[in-house]
Amino acid sequence: MDTHLDLIKLVLPQFLVDHFDLVKNNKEKQEVLHLYFEEKNRPPKEETSRILIAHGFHKEITIQDFPLRGNMVYLHVKRRRWLDKTTKEVVQRDWNLVAQGTRMTTEFAAFLKEISRY
Numbered sequence: 001m002d003t004h005l006d007l008i009k010l011v012l013p014q015f016l017v018d019h020f021d022l023v024k025n026n027k028e029k030q031e032v033l034h035l036y037f038e039e040k041n042r043p044p045k046e047e048t049s050r051i052l053i054a055h056g057f058h059k060e061i062t063i064q065d066f067p068l069r070g071n072m073v074y075l076h077v078k079r080r081r082w083l084d085k086t087t088k089e090v091v092q093r094d095w096n097l098v099a100q101g102t103r104m105t106t107e108f109a110a111f112l113k114e115i116s117r118y
Contacts, residue, residue: 011068012075013107019093020077033071039080044093052082052091066108 009017012035016022020037027033043052057078065073082091 013065016075016077027071031071033068033073034076035073036076036078038078039093041080043082044091047082047091050087050091051085053085055081055083055090057081058092064108 008022016037019042020039022035023038024036025034026036038057041054043050057080060076060078063075063077065075067073079092083089084091
């Protein structure tokens with residue numbers, strides 16, 4: 001059992017832990033933490049009938065997440081894309097990473113929406 005991975009699962013959104021690798025982190029100034037993620041090279045399960053090869057990444061997006069121990073947290077996420085060897089079509093997963101109309105994760109936006117009701 002990897003205790004570091006267990007700890008990360010408690011702190012970060014589950015989809016990041018399952019589908020992305022943490023490739024870099026950076027603590028900027030005193031109270032800003034940047035975490036950099038790249039999607040794992042595992043083609044979508046619904047595309048198993050196709051022959052796919054890794055074809056780079058989409059442009060990195062930055063998402064504000066829950067603060068941790070007084071630090072603002074920004075997640076820098078690079079989504080992967082694949083190329084179908086037969087049709088030359090670009091294939092990607094359909095991620096809904098950002099809450100509609102915000103620059104925050106869906107979980108964080110839901111949390112803020114919930115506490116604003118009180």
